[in-house]
Amino acid sequence: MIEISEFEFFDSSLWLGTSPKRSFQRIHGTEELIKEMNYYGIKKGIAGHFMSAAYDPIIGNEALRSELIGQECLQANFVLLPPGCRELEKNYLDKSLSQGMVAARLLPKTNRYLFEEWIISPLLKELEIRRIPLFLWLGQVGWKGIFEVCKNYPDLPVVAEGVGHHEFLEARNYFPLMAEFENLYLETHSLISYLALDEVVKRFGAERLIFGTNFPLNDPNVSIMMVTKGDFSLEDKKKIAHGNLEKLISKIKR
16 A cells, blocks of 8 residues: 555645634644644645735735745745736746745735736736746636636646635536646645546546645645545556646746
8 A cells, every 4th residue: 555655745725824714723834834744744835825815915925935934845826916006026926936936826806806808917928928837716716717817828827726616516617628728727625526536537637637735724634535545547646646736837937
């Protein structure tokens, strides 16, 4: 029987800071997060900051950067803003990449802007040029938003996260998109329908799945089990566990 450590899990959706949902608050600080990662058998991860997601992206990104200084097993996912109000300095993306950012999120509902081309296009073009993976919550942009981004920015890796909505229970929405857009990936923690992850592997290949737990808001055991107990090859399990995310990061143009 293969040990959990041999999968070398690389978690794309970890969180630091104080959760707005305090009943879910289980960890306080980077040291506790790494301790929990070791407990569950997660080798490394990409972390966001609750302050970026719920309050202020710029302050939250800076707090995240400070938390991750010197932490080799953790990298950063920054929440970005469209450039219309000039809230981010001109070289913000390049500076962020030099500080350990390997992915970005957009949260238009939380940050009060329309997820429309005339607002977000300049930012998405910059992300596409650099091949920075873009994580999008379905509760923020919906499948229509995912469709538009994948269509208009074919060289931009788009990772759909089922946060804030139960649309990952509806394969009728994401199967057509997976079939049409090779730049679309699914983060795994919300693929909780019966054998959903197995079916995605069967139809589209393991390469289209990015492992994530949404910890500490969700129990990592659920995400881990869907991979380790899946009815597909060990090679595919390792792609999902860490290989696919590592490949995306390796293609970032710094």
